[in-house]
Each structure stands twice: as structure tokens, then as C-alpha cells.
Amino acid sequence: MKLHNETAEIFVPDGRPVDAALRRITHLGIGAHQDDLEFMAFHGILACYDSDRHWFGGVTCTNGGGSARTGPYAKFTDAQMMAVRRREQNAAAVVGRYGVMIQLDYPSREVKCAAATALRDDLRAILAATRPEIVYTHNPADKHDTHVGVVVAALQALRALPRAQRPARVWGCEIWRNLDWLPDAEKVVMDVSAHPNLAAALNGVFDSQIAGGKRYDVATQGRRQANATFFESHATDQATQLIFGMDLTPLVADETRDIVAHVTGLIDQFREDVKQKLTKRLGGGSSRLAAPDTGR
Structure with missing residues (x-):
């Protein structure tokens, strides 16, 4: 597989030949920075961790040169x-038992x-070589x-892939x-x-991020726990x-579906939900709160 940057790297933690390592991938994460995969695509990493059939593959697109740093x-x-x-990213691939880790170095x-x-x-070349069942990436x-x-x-x-090669999810x-x-009906949980x-x-x-001034480790775990607790109020x-x-x-x-319209349509659903709840509590009338009765 030919990649554009000469400095791009394909790392296979268990030493399998690259072509074989790519073909076995069932869950593929595509992230911008080193650590994005571990924060956002842990579901895929977890699904493959103890599996004989499923393999997680990671793609990190950027070189990490603009990182915040201190200490x-x-x-x-x-x-x-x-x-x-x-x-660090390759070390994570070893810990997580990834099938392959690709760093594109843009x-x-x-x-x-x-x-x-x-x-x-x-990315098209990687997707064609891996043919994953599920792809995890950033949200728009x-x-x-x-x-x-x-x-x-x-x-x-x-x-750009032929329809038969596109992942199911x-x-x-x-x-x-x-x-x-x-x-909630639109969430992938x-x-x-x-x-x-x-x-x-x-x-x-x-460590370069944690000791370097960003506690992403604590924040990521906290968000996941908050999601679980605040998902259902009753x-x-x-x-x-x-x-x-x-x-x-x-x-x-x-592929003809408009990306911007798709995302803003979801935002509109959120807006309507907020509007409906407030309007209902206000009795369907003016959105201006009535002044309190002071007794004067």
C-alpha cells in the first residue's frame, strides 16, 4: 500500500506481514492526533481486545507537532x-493489542x-486494504x-469506495x-x-499530554461516567x-446526501426539543417569563 508521505509509518504490534495485518482488520479508527483513538474509539478497541476474530486498526492522520506542552x-x-x-501511539497499539497502527504524519x-x-x-487506500465492518472517526x-x-x-x-466495499457502520x-x-433516538450508545x-x-x-499540561486521561474517564449516569433520568x-x-x-x-444538512438537521432536532419543553411549561404562550407578584 502506497502512502503519500515518506515519513508515514505502518506498525504491526505482533509482527505479522503488513498485507495480512491489514486484511484482518474488522474495526477501524480514524483519528486526527495521537491519543484520539484511545479517547473516542475505545468501543472498537474493547470489542477486539480478547477476540480471535475481530481486530482493531488505528489510523492517526497528523504528526503531533502542534501539541501544547509544559513541565x-x-x-x-x-x-x-x-x-x-x-x-506513545505505537505503545498504545501494543497495550491495546491492535492489529495495525498507521501514522500518516500530515x-x-x-x-x-x-x-x-x-x-x-x-484513507481510501487504507479502507480498501482493510475492508472494516465498523469505522470510528470524529463527529462533524x-x-x-x-x-x-x-x-x-x-x-x-x-x-469514493465501491458500494460493496463500504463498511456497515x-x-x-x-x-x-x-x-x-x-x-436519544439519534445517539449511538x-x-x-x-x-x-x-x-x-x-x-x-x-505522558507528553498528561505531564505536558492536559489531563485528557481524567477528563475522558469523567465524560464516560457522566454519560452513563446522566443518560436516563428515571x-x-x-x-x-x-x-x-x-x-x-x-x-x-x-453519497448525494448533504453533510452539512445532515448535521444541522440533528442540531435542529435538539433545538426543537428544548423549545417544546420550555413552551409546554410556559403554557404555550409567551416565552417571556411573567414578573413575580410582589403584592403591591
Whole structure:
């Protein structure tokens, strides 16, 4: 498989030949940065961890050069930080028993460029080589521009595949903006309660981020626990850790479907839900709250 960047890397933790490692992938995560896969696609990692049939494959699109840094990493150059982050991502692949870990090494500016096509083409080649059943990537309502760049490139690559080669499910996951606002009927609810030790180990691999000033490990676990507790107000918790996803499968199944309209349609559903609840409580009248009776 030919990738655009000479510095791109394909790492197979168990040493299998690359072609064989790619063919066995059933769950594929496509993330922007080193650590995104572990935070957003843990459902896929968990599904494959103890399986003889399922294998998780990871794709990290950027080089990690723009990372925030402080503490022991404060004086690291971009080149040094890129090397550290690449090692951390490969270490996570070993801990998580990934079938393959691909690092494409793009600068963020290229991922965010609407005119650039190399990332899309690389992702299409990877998807054709792996033929996964499920793809995890960023959700299009994420507030991080690089994450949006990756999910757009991923959708373009998926739509470019022959229909018979497109995965059965494509889910956009949470990082820089959670998805609790999605109507419950539209949520992909991923129970990741099992193996909390594995989740902690994977999140903790990324010392350059944790010691470097960002407690992503704590925040990720906290979000999953909050999702589980606040998911249903009138029932006891059925899970201790949940990840919410946005179903992007309709956008892949029908390449004529407008991506912006699909996402803003979900936002409109959220808006209408809020409006309906408030209007009902206000008696269907004016949205202006009545002034309290002071007795004067």
C-alpha cells in the first residue's frame, strides 16, 4: 500500500506481514492526533481486545507537532514532540493489542485545507486494504478544526469506495465537544464499562499530554461516567461508562446526501426539543417569563 508521505509509518504490534495485518482488520479508527483513538474509539478497541476474530486498526492522520506542552516537555521542539507522540501511539497499539497502527504524519494545516486531497486518497487506500465492518472517526460537530478536517476526508474516502466495499457502520465520536445534546433516538450508545484497567492504561500512555499540561486521561474517564449516569433520568444506571456517537452511516450509504444538512438537521432536532419543553411549561404562550407578584 502506497502512502503519500515518506515519513508515514505502518506498525504491526505482533509482527505479522503488513498485507495480512491489514486484511484482518474488522474495526477501524480514524483519528486526527495521537491519543484520539484511545479517547473516542475505545468501543472498537474493547470489542477486539480478547477476540480471535475481530481486530482493531488505528489510523492517526497528523504528526503531533502542534501539541501544547509544559513541565518536562516545555522545551521540546516540534520535531522532538512529534517523535515522542509517535512512540506513545505505537505503545498504545501494543497495550491495546491492535492489529495495525498507521501514522500518516500530515501537518494539521494540510488536514484543514479544503483543496488538499492526499489525506483523502490515503484513507481510501487504507479502507480498501482493510475492508472494516465498523469505522470510528470524529463527529462533524466537533469544535476542533483538525478533527473536522479528518472526518470530512474520511467521509470523502468512504464515499469514493465501491458500494460493496463500504463498511456497515460509520460512527462519529466525542472528543472536542460531547454528544449528549443529540436526541436519544439519534445517539449511538457505546457501552465501554468493561476493562476499566485497560482504558486507564491506554489513556495513561500519553505522558507528553498528561505531564505536558492536559489531563485528557481524567477528563475522558469523567465524560464516560457522566454519560452513563446522566443518560436516563428515571432509571438506575445500566452501565458505568458510555461513549456517545453520531451515526454517519447514512452519509456513507448515500453519497448525494448533504453533510452539512445532515448535521444541522440533528442540531435542529435538539433545538426543537428544548423549545417544546420550555413552551409546554410556559403554557404555550409567551416565552417571556411573567414578573413575580410582589403584592403591591
